[in-house]
Amino acid sequence: MCRWLAYSGSPILLEDVLFHTEHSLIDQSLSAEQSVTTTNGDGFGVGWYDKRDVPGVYRDIRPAWNDKNLQAMAAQIESRMFLAHVRATTGSPVQRTNCHPFSHGKWLFVHNGLVNDFGKVRRDMAFAIAPELFPHIWGSTDTELMFLLALTFGMEGDVEAGVARMAGFIEHLAEENGVDDVLQMTLGIADGESLYAVRYSTAGESRTLFHSASRDATEEIAPEAGHFSRNARAIVSEPLSDLEEEWVPVPEATFVTITKGDVSYQPFAPIAP
Amino acid sequence: MCRWLAYSGSPILLEDVLFHTEHSLIDQSLSAEQSVTTTNGDGFGVGWYDKRDVPGVYRDIRPAWNDKNLQAMAAQIESRMFLAHVRATTGSPVQRTNCHPFSHGKWLFVHNGLVNDFGKVRRDMAFAIAPELFPHIWGSTDTELMFLLALTFGMEGDVEAGVARMAGFIEHLAEENGVDDVLQMTLGIADGESLYAVRYSTAGESRTLFHSASRDATEEIAPEAGHFSRNARAIVSEPLSDLEEEWVPVPEATFVTITKGDVSYQPFAPIAP
Amino acid sequence: MCRWLAYSGSPILLEDVLFHTEHSLIDQSLSAEQSVTTTNGDGFGVGWYDKRDVPGVYRDIRPAWNDKNLQAMAAQIESRMFLAHVRATTGSPVQRTNCHPFSHGKWLFVHNGLVNDFGKVRRDMAFAIAPELFPHIWGSTDTELMFLLALTFGMEGDVEAGVARMAGFIEHLAEENGVDDVLQMTLGIADGESLYAVRYSTAGESRTLFHSASRDATEEIAPEAGHFSRNARAIVSEPLSDLEEEWVPVPEATFVTITKGDVSYQPFAPIAP
Amino acid sequence: MCRWLAYSGSPILLEDVLFHTEHSLIDQSLSAEQSVTTTNGDGFGVGWYDKRDVPGVYRDIRPAWNDKNLQAMAAQIESRMFLAHVRATTGSPVQRTNCHPFSHGKWLFVHNGLVNDFGKVRRDMAFAIAPELFPHIWGSTDTELMFLLALTFGMEGDVEAGVARMAGFIEHLAEENGVDDVLQMTLGIADGESLYAVRYSTAGESRTLFHSASRDATEEIAPEAGHFSRNARAIVSEPLSDLEEEWVPVPEATFVTITKGDVSYQPFAPIAP
Secondary structure (H helix, E strand, O other), X not given: OOEEEEEEEEEEEHHHHHOOOOOOHHHHHHHOOOXXXXXXXXXXXXXXXXXXXXXXXXXXXXXXXXXXHXXXXXXXXXXXXXXXXXXOOOOOOOOHHHOOOEEEOOEEEEEEEEEOOHHHHHHHHHHHOOOOOHHHOOOOOHHHHHHHHHHHOOOOOOHHHHHHHHHHHHHHHHHHHOOOOOEEEEEEEEOOOEEEEEEEEOOOOOOOOEEEOOHHHHHOOOOOOOOOOOOOEEEEOOOOOOOHHHEXXXXXXXXXXXXXXXXXXXXXXXXXX | OOEEEEEEEEEEXXXXXXXXXXXXXXXXXXXXXXXXXXXXOOOEEEEEEOOOOOOEEEEEOOOHHHOHHHHHHXXXXXXXXXXXXXXXXXXXXXXXXXXXXXXXXXXXXXXXXXXXXXXXXHHHHHHHOOXXXXXXXXXXXXXXXXXXXXXXXXXXXXHHHHHHHHHHHHHHHHHHHOOOOOXXXXXXXXXXXXXXXXXXXXXXXXXOOEEEOOHHHHHOOOOOOOOOOOOOXXXXXXXXXXXXXXXXXXXXXXXXXXXXXXXXXXEOOOOXX | OOEEEEEEEEEEEHHHHHOOOOOOHHHHHHHOOOOOOOOOOOOEEEEEEOOOOOOEEEEEOOOHHHOHHHHHHHOOOEEEEEEEEEOOOOOOOOOHHHOOOEXXXXXXXXXXXXXXXXXXXXXXXXXXXXXOOHHHOOOOOHXXXXXXXXXXXXXXXXXXXXXXXXXXXXXXXXXXXXXXXXEEEEEEEEOOOEEEEEEEEOOOOOOOOEEEOOHHXXXXXXXXXXXXXXXXXXXXXXXOOOOHHHEEEOOOOEEEEEEOOEEEEEEOOOOOO | OOEEEEEEEEEEEHHHHHOOOOOOHHHHHHHOOOOOOOOOOOOEEEEEEOOOOOOEEEEEOOOHHHOHXXXXXXXXXXXXXXEEEEOOOOOOOOOHHHOOOEEEOOEEEEEEEEEOOHHHHHHHHHHHOOOOOHHHOOOOOHHHHHHHHHHHOOOOOOHHHHHHHHHHHHHHHHHHHOOOOOEEEEEXXXXXXXXXXXXXXXXXXXXXXXXXXXXXXXXXXXXXXXXXXXXXEEEEOOOOOOOHHHEEEXXXXXXXXXXXXXXXXXXXXXXXX
């Protein structure tokens, strides 16, 4: 399964979170429940904010643990906000343009889950994307189209509403095309100022999602870093084994906003077209 | 610039044509006219027919000359019909799914040229692809959409008509969207029985294309092979330096069919929608 | 952990064994015992014999399941003898030249295991390789050096003796450099005529190794193939779950030869220098 | 042919030098003298210094122009000192561990040139590397061995002497093994404080090398950057077309040191063993 992680707070080295921990994003993927399908050999990506208007994005089909370039880069780059993702493909080719995070302008977007029976709704999803955004389709994933649809539906002005309309539109297509339980979704979104997360699935049984409530819990994602700011927060797909009581599970059908350490919830429901 | 080559005749080792010649496809690309844009570092592909119903396809972003896997494979595989292509991207990402040849069932498809101002017509091209073929879009090139459009417009029953309708449709979109000289095109197509080629451009100044008229000329593509059958024929983007008089330039606006060594021409004109 | 498989018999499609089975080499790797280290995302390789004097070799850092080129190739190529290997690195970089099988002339060589504390003996191993073979070091693995040492010590004339001298030499270096339990080894070797396997470790607790005793058992590696010849035999790292009683465990310290379906054992012991 | 570039001065974005110029390192490679051998599709690398003790290094077999990860990274990273290199292989495999720059601790090392008849001296070169450095051989290039030999011969204490002994040792091996004109060499070396360059060849006809003498000339490598410090200096394989009079050719057999903008020369001669 995919796993993702988001961080917001004072700048820390990417490597402190990606590599130098006992319970890193990567380890979670390796020791997560395995089946006879591929689980984690399908790509890795990280998007980070620094001095520029737009984030940097590094995505590759190599797993993070055997990518020396990523390790070198993560050892040098400090960032106040980043999203990282390990991928397990649900069918589309393994290529960089199908790895998360997806980006557009200041936005970053990661997803754990899938659009069920994607083949039945893919064409309609693609054509609902604003024509000026259509050229920004570089890959062939459900996630890339979800992202561009959310932008089409106004995410830039109101993140929650844009995502809700995207979810509502996809559920509408599902009805029209006889697809059950179409959306399985935890999303991570960033714009350089705030982190946003969504936990929602059509069938109401979403993959897990947690956020840290305090600095102490946030330090758990990178014990060796040791210099987390008071307002540092993280969002993770799986809880870490330690300090479980300080990792707050995000309820089903919830939209989370984290700005400068302040965490707020809204109920999340798709907005039908 | 892209370069491609097609072969039909008794089986020969792929390596005889791809690597073991002085004037190989690869060499042509390297010593072709260079500019400050990339010309040949953007990928290579070969599709070949053997005992199965469908061809094998090998495509990678590595140039052919530094891909040991391709060299090993080409040293082992004999084939009676194959298409090979070196790519120079005109904008889309460098990934395997954007390399030629494209394939679907028994079909192989390569292209030298481009759809001018592709961004303005891409969405409409994608929309016009038959819904059941839409899931077969894995990349983001003009060529992949041209191929799926030709299939949509009946290429399986009549190759020339399917391609002509595809060309006509794209020129129609160009008019509607203010795009000049939209098509620049030499195409190579195979179905396991015959080779087909098209040389056509909206502005009437297509890239070069040649076919061999005799075994002697065909041997020129692989001098060391030395065992070409009487009906062996090749189609190449550029003539070889030797025996130039035996390489027949394909005229502008022409559709070529090669079946068991017999070469026939038809005038080619787009069929407007 | 690494896994490998060898086949000898009438030609079958590579894909029948590599992909079209329930209990394929790849599945074994995925559902094998997992730890927090990488186990199977570090590369895949296959070497196969066909009409040429030397085998073809395909090795890549992508896992087999997400490599379309390998899948296409395996769907086209039939072979009477081949070795396949999935890699889990024990430290050296993940690059094609560090994937198995290694090859030289007609020889193929795969390994499951390691040279313990390789850093302490690597230099001496490298310098014991015959000077004319030294230029054939392309990577940085223990296995590549083991192979070139076996060739140096006469594998071409007597496979068992060459391997035994290589093992004895490495154990000698281990003594000199204070390395315990230096060799952990199951080896698969082929020369186009026969398959050879070795199961030996300094500490006497080697990884598992099995060979099939009959056609019925051999069919287990590729149930859908259904056309195994009477003399078809396979060697595998792990037994398949079905027909376990027909998979013969290779005893510790044993050298196996399979020629045209005949299986013979020799006791194996390192020959000290 | 290979090309390299070094920069020292106040921090600038890597992309200003690598991508956003008319006469970039990459363009030079593309429009340099071409032959029918590969010239520039064999890899790219950049090593840069920032806040850490050691530089970051990014190397890949993809050409720089089609590597989105490199482009993203170069758009975010500012550095006061870096070396960049485009590779054309002289025989060894195309893999990341064979791309420049090579690194060890605080050191970076790039090379344009070759060790002639490398196969005849490779083993002896490898043997002469200090045993504790031998495990740091990850690839199979002449350059990597030259670097580790220079370290073996004292480069850490005296760069010029270490390199001179390395060159002298290789020329000695050449004599013993009947190799003419063994060294063809322009080297770029950095330690985070200074840049060093060497221009020397056994036959006295080295590839070109230039350094900038002023800020104005240095700006030529990145006209759009526009904020070069007074002490900014660059070293390049080829002069830029503009302001040629401000690019100082490094004479044959010369060792250059650039520290905080001060440029000094020493005559360079190999020190025989």
